[in-house]
Amino acid sequence: MAVATQSVTELCLAARAAARELATLDSATKDRALLAVADALERRTGDILEANARDLEAGREAGLSAALMDRLALDAARIAAMARGVRDIVALPDPVGEVIEGRRFANGLEMRKVRVPLGVVAVVYEARPNVTIDAAALCLKSGNAIVLRGSSAALHSNAVLATVAREAAEGAGLPAGALALVAGGGREELAELAGQEGVVDLIIPRGGEGLKKALQAVAQVPVIYAASGNCHVYVDASADLDDALAIVLNAKTQRPGVCNAAETLLVHAAAADRVLPELLAALDRAGVTVHGDERTVATAAGSATVVPATDGDWGTEYLSLDLAVRVVDSLDEALEHIREWSSGHTEAIVTRDLAASERFVAEVDSAAVMVNASTRFTDGGQLGLGAEIGISTQKLHARGPMGLGELTTTKWIVHGDGHVRP
Amino acid sequence: MAVATQSVTELCLAARAAARELATLDSATKDRALLAVADALERRTGDILEANARDLEAGREAGLSAALMDRLALDAARIAAMARGVRDIVALPDPVGEVIEGRRFANGLEMRKVRVPLGVVAVVYEARPNVTIDAAALCLKSGNAIVLRGSSAALHSNAVLATVAREAAEGAGLPAGALALVAGGGREELAELAGQEGVVDLIIPRGGEGLKKALQAVAQVPVIYAASGNCHVYVDASADLDDALAIVLNAKTQRPGVCNAAETLLVHAAAADRVLPELLAALDRAGVTVHGDERTVATAAGSATVVPATDGDWGTEYLSLDLAVRVVDSLDEALEHIREWSSGHTEAIVTRDLAASERFVAEVDSAAVMVNASTRFTDGGQLGLGAEIGISTQKLHARGPMGLGELTTTKWIVHGDGHVRP
Numbered sequence: 001m002a003v004a005t006q007s008v009t010e011l012c013l014a015a016r017a018a019a020r021e022l023a024t025l026d027s028a029t030k031d032r033a034l035l036a037v038a039d040a041l042e043r044r045t046g047d048i049l050e051a052n053a054r055d056l057e058a059g060r061e062a063g064l065s066a067a068l069m070d071r072l073a074l075d076a077a078r079i080a081a082m083a084r085g086v087r088d089i090v091a092l093p094d095p096v097g098e099v100i101e102g103r104r105f106a107n108g109l110e111m112r113k114v115r116v117p118l119g120v121v122a123v124v125y126e127a128r129p130n131v132t133i134d135a136a137a138l139c140l141k142s143g144n145a146i147v148l149r150g151s152s153a154a155l156h157s158n159a160v161l162a163t164v165a166r167e168a169a170e171g172a173g174l175p176a177g178a179l180a181l182v183a184g185g186g187r188e189e190l191a192e193l194a195g196q197e198g199v200v201d202l203i204i205p206r207g208g209e210g211l212k213k214a215l216q217a218v219a220q221v222p223v224i225y226a227a228s229g230n231c232h233v234y235v236d237a238s239a240d241l242d243d244a245l246a247i248v249l250n251a252k253t254q255r256p257g258v259c260n261a262a263e264t265l266l267v268h269a270a271a272a273d274r275v276l277p278e279l280l281a282a283l284d285r286a287g288v289t290v291h292g293d294e295r296t297v298a299t300a301a302g303s304a305t306v307v308p309a310t311d312g313d314w315g316t317e318y319l320s321l322d323l324a325v326r327v328v329d330s331l332d333e334a335l336e337h338i339r340e341w342s343s344g345h346t347e348a349i350v351t352r353d354l355a356a357s358e359r360f361v362a363e364v365d366s367a368a369v370m371v372n373a374s375t376r377f378t379d380g381g382q383l384g385l386g387a388e389i390g391i392s393t394q395k396l397h398a399r400g401p402m403g404l405g406e407l408t409t410t411k412w413i414v415h416g417d418g419h420v421r422p
Numbered sequence: 423m424a425v426a427t428q429s430v431t432e433l434c435l436a437a438r439a440a441a442r443e444l445a446t447l448d449s450a451t452k453d454r455a456l457l458a459v460a461d462a463l464e465r466r467t468g469d470i471l472e473a474n475a476r477d478l479e480a481g482r483e484a485g486l487s488a489a490l491m492d493r494l495a496l497d498a499a500r501i502a503a504m505a506r507g508v509r510d511i512v513a514l515p516d517p518v519g520e521v522i523e524g525r526r527f528a529n530g531l532e533m534r535k536v537r538v539p540l541g542v543v544a545v546v547y548e549a550r551p552n553v554t555i556d557a558a559a560l561c562l563k564s565g566n567a568i569v570l571r572g573s574s575a576a577l578h579s580n581a582v583l584a585t586v587a588r589e590a591a592e593g594a595g596l597p598a599g600a601l602a603l604v605a606g607g608g609r610e611e612l613a614e615l616a617g618q619e620g621v622v623d624l625i626i627p628r629g630g631e632g633l634k635k636a637l638q639a640v641a642q643v644p645v646i647y648a649a650s651g652n653c654h655v656y657v658d659a660s661a662d663l664d665d666a667l668a669i670v671l672n673a674k675t676q677r678p679g680v681c682n683a684a685e686t687l688l689v690h691a692a693a694a695d696r697v698l699p700e701l702l703a704a705l706d707r708a709g710v711t712v713h714g715d716e717r718t719v720a721t722a723a724g725s726a727t728v729v730p731a732t733d734g735d736w737g738t739e740y741l742s743l744d745l746a747v748r749v750v751d752s753l754d755e756a757l758e759h760i761r762e763w764s765s766g767h768t769e770a771i772v773t774r775d776l777a778a779s780e781r782f783v784a785e786v787d788s789a790a791v792m793v794n795a796s797t798r799f800t801d802g803g804q805l806g807l808g809a810e811i812g813i814s815t816q817k818l819h820a821r822g823p824m825g826l827g828e829l830t831t832t833k834w835i836v837h838g839d840g841h842v843r844p
Contacts, residue, residue: 020761024784103806109795111805118817119787201817222818243840250842339442361835362446365541373531373838382843383533383834384525395540395623395831396644397819409817412805413783416795418665420672421804 005183008147008192012120012199014177015145019119021175022143027094033172034137038086040168041133041161045079051160052129059153067257071127072154082133082161085387089137092386095404096143110415115408117143119201122193123389124149124215126207129157135204136165136179138389142407145178147200149193152185187214194219204390204402224398226390228317229259229345231375234334234360235279236351237270243372244275244350245282250374251348253286257319259391260346260378264314264324266334272299272327280306280325288321295327314341331356335363342366344393346378367393367400427605430569430614434621436599437542437567443597444565445539449516455594456559460508462590463555463583467501470586473578474551481575489679493549494576504555507809511559514808517826518565532837537830539565541623544615545811546571546637548629551579557626558587558601560811564829567600569622571615574607609636616641626812626824646820648812650739651681651767653797656756656782657701658773659692665794666697666772667704672796673770675708679741681813682768682800686736686746688756694721694749702728702747710743717749736763753778757785764788766815768800789815789822 006014022030041048052074059069095115102112121144123135132148139146150158162181170176182189194203197220204224205211212225233251235244251262267276276299283290284305291309292300300306306325313324314337328334338347348370349360357371368378378400380388385403392398398406428436444452463470474496481491517537524534543566545557554570561568572580584603592598604611616625619642626646627633634647655673657666673684689698698721705712706727713731714722722728728747735746736759750756760769770792771782779793790800800822802810807825814820820828 020785020787023787105804105806109799109804116787222816224818240840246840246842254843363442365442365445365538366833368834368836371835371837373836373841374843376843377531377836377838377841378834382527382531383836384527394644396646399831400834409821411788412790412800412822413793414790414795414799414805415793416799418662418668419795419799420668421676421796421798 006180008182008189009196011147011177011180011182012122012193012196015120015147015180016199018175018177019117019145022140022145022178023096023117023119025143025174027096029173030094030141030143031090033169033174034086034090034141036168036172037133037137037165038083038090040164041079041083041086044160044164045076048079048157048160048164049074049076051156054156055154062153064153068127068153072129072157074129074157078130082130085130085134086137089141089387092141092404094141095408100410107419108417109419112413113410114413115405116411118407118409120145120147120199121407122147122149122196122200122203122221124190124193124203124205124207124211126151126211127153129154129161131206132158132161132181133165134387135389136162138387138404139407140169140174140178142404144407145180147180147182147193149182149189150185155185190214191218194221197221206390224390224392224402225394226259226392226402228343229261229391229393230264230315230317230341230343231260231262231345232264232266232338232342232347233262233375234266234338234347234349235268235271235275236331236349236353236356237268238353238356239268239271239275239350240352241275241278245278247348247350247372247374248279249282249286251376252283252288252323253321254374254376256321259317260375261319262323262348262375263316263318264326264341266326266328266337268331268334269295269327269329276327283323286321288323291322291324293326296325317343331359335360338364345391346370346375348373348375367391428602430604430611431618433569433599433602433604434542434615434618437569437602438621440597440599441539441541441567444562444567444600445518445541447565447596449518451595452516452563452565453512455591455596456508456512456563458590458594459555459559459587460505460512462586463501463505463508466586467498470501470579470582471496471498473582476578477576484575486575490549490575494551494579496551496579500552504552507552507556508559511563511809514563514826516563517830522832529841530839531841534835535832536835537827538833540829540831542567542569542621543829544569544571544618544622544625544643546612546615546625546627546629546633548573548633549575551576551583553628554580554583554603555587556809557811558584560809560826561829562591562596562600564826566829567602569602569604569615571604571611572607577607612636613640616643619643628812646812646814646824647816648681648814648824650765651683651813651815652686652737652739652763652765653682653684653767654686654688654760654764654769655684655797656688656760656769656771657690657693657697658753658771658775658778659690660775660778661690661693661697661772662774663697663700667701669770669772669794669796670701671704671708673798674705674710674745675743676796676798678743681739682797683741684745684770684797685738685740686748686763688748688750688759690753690756691717691749691751698749705745708743710745713744713746715748718747739765753781757782760786767813768792768797770795770797789813
């Protein structure tokens with residue numbers, strides 16, 4: 001494969017050249033290329049599964065955990081889902097060319113501010129091979145060239161997916177170099193990629209804290225961390241019991257391994273007698289281990305699986321059927337707890353009190369704040385972006401789910417008629 | 423002064439605490455505080471001039487250049503201009519609370535995306551003391567706490583300006599710590615400031631390449647570089663001579679020391695005979711030294727002040743009455759030259775050809791592209807932002823002039839009624 005023989009720097013320079021062409025391509029050409037990618041994925045399912053089998057075998061030999069093996073594994077249904085994902089992205093509006101604002105000034109000068117692609121986006125990711133296709137489709141749709149760097153564990157799967165996608169896209173008119181996969185999954189390739197200042201415009205890491213730390217140490221290129229989610233649900237004094245039960249269970253158990261799952265439950269002391277026993281019983285039935293503060297442990301009193309929490313629990317993103325639970329004496333104490341421990345992803349309040357909901361919304365400094373809704377709604381699909389390349393917990397450029405629009409920058413275009421400044 | 427006795431870290435932590443209060447302040451309170459700052463500046467003009475005199479004396483002893491001394495010098499008119507600048511910022515709409523988008527989804531969930539302050543913004547700047555006030559007014563208006571770090575040369579001027587502003591703002595209801603000046607102007611303070619990850623949300627350096635390099639080496643906190651402008655004017659084959667003369671002279675000479683002044687002129691060969699002699703003569707009359715390529719030197723043939731250009735000239739931001747001039751054989755060659763040498767700030771085309779203007783607009787990858795207008799229009803005031811804290815040449819978060827809106831981030835606010843994900 002051509003993909004495997006070029007250095008990281010060569011791939012990035014080729015992507016840079018391709019990005020110039022991509023930036024001015026019309027939407028129809030980009031969509032045609034993405035549809036060709038979707039078709040090719042389905043057509044070449046056999047090749048993809050064969051490569052995946054090699055990764056799975058190597059994973060078994062290396063003793064990968066069951067969870068990692070599951071993330072790595074592909075089957076025909078998962079490949080069909082990738083193809084469907086690409087077609088869903090085709091159906092979204094092209095952000096490039098959107099006029100965000102524009103006007104004519106008193107002196108007759110006409111201005112408009114227009115969305116343009118960032119240029120070259122690098123996506124660094126861990127086990128899941130489907131990111132190869134999701135990320136490529138989002139970047140190409142938004143007119144960006146993409147350089148992918150997956151993990152060693154998925155080397156064969158990623159290579160065949162990238163090749164299938166690249167051949168289909170180029171065959172349908174996208175410039176060579178627009179989609180590239182870095183051959184190796186090691187730290188050296190990461191460092192070389194992170195040093196491409198002026199060539200790569202943005203690196204989006206999709207992975208855990210280890211990947212974040214590795215990148216922070218070497219990155220010259222701007223990085224948007226789709227970082228961890230230590231999300232809180234706060235059950236206020238006035239909370240409706242049914243809402244509290246539904247939201248806490250959904251936020252914790254509907255998909256515990258993702259960043260918008262809840263990791264800590266805070267319960268107002270005035271509601272504790274009324275709601276905490278039922279909450280603990282429901283969590284117990286759902287197989288959740290509760291790491292409780294003193295009052296929670298006392299409330300449980302042997303009737304549920306509750307272990308005493310340590311300070312470490314408040315800062316932990318479990319990503320599992322574990323939940324830290326604390327009783328607080330006031331909304332202020334809940335806000336203070338969140339200020340101290342939250343990772344700035346999503347916090348939810350369950351309440352019937354308007355003033356409490358307004359203070360919570362105003363004072364919680366996170367990407368998303370939910371009132372009487374599960375933290376699980378912080379998601380590009382759920383919030384109308386159609387698809388997302390990650391969820392940013394930083395404040396600059398993009399905060400929260402990042403869709404196609406967040407993969408663009410802007411250009412100021414000004415038309416005059418010989419205008420000069422007096 | 424209290425300002426001078428706290429460490430950088432202490433100032434930043436106090437700013438962080440103040441930022442929480444500032445984020446929820448209503449516009450009227452912020453505006454009242456800024457009007458108090460404007461009044462205090464005028465009332466305490468004597469104190470300010472006295473402190474400035476001490477900086478000027480130290481500058482004379484240290485042998486500062488005439489240009490630096492001019493930047494440093496204040497007089498009653500310059501102080502009145504600062505106060506006017508603050509009142510102009512008061513008159514702008516508050517970006518905080520603006521709903522950027524919002525809708526109700528099929529499941530009844532209601533979402534809105536709202537502008538909120540970044541939190542704590544640090545501004546690092548060089549000689550001009552007026553930045554102390556401009557930057558403070560922009561940050562406070564947008565609900566951010568500000569930590570200022572000026573240069574040693576303006577130590578006394580900055581200290582009294584910051585104290586006057588801080589006392590007036592706090593007296594009118596802003597929280598203590600919302601406006602702070604770092605005591606020293608050295609590299610140690612810069613490094614301490616740049617390491618405040620999680621406390622300071624953004625650093626905006628306003629200064630030359632030296633400051634940029636110093637920050638790049640140490641910054642943990644996100645930085646937006648208001649970087650250099652190597653701006654180009656391209657005179658196309660079909661350009662109107664009068665437009666070309668007016669725009670080139672304005673872009674180069676109206677204020678040569680600023681980032682949106684032109685540094686290179688590219689002239690299409692098909693227009694060279696028609697426009698270049700007159701352009702060179704006009705530049706000569708305006709006192710501009712032309713650094714010309716071979717064809718430009720040949721055209722000048724002793725009739726104007728033209729020296730031969732070296733490769734170094736194409737990459738130089740002169741910030742003076744110097745202009746690099748090159749004759750190109752095509753629009754493609756002009757685009758290629760700009761791609762190679764531009765700093766991504768502003769490029770202008772002078773043309774009567776629609777297709778040429780459209781290609782130029784589409785293919786130039788800069789923050790601003792001008793058609794038949796001077797590069798000098800890339801300015802927050804000129805482009806309707808009211809005021810600017812800098813002009814970003816990077817692609818993430820803000821590109822081009824940064825006004826109040828660019829000093830904010832967003833928060834997703836979602837209201838449900840016990841909503842959970844199925």
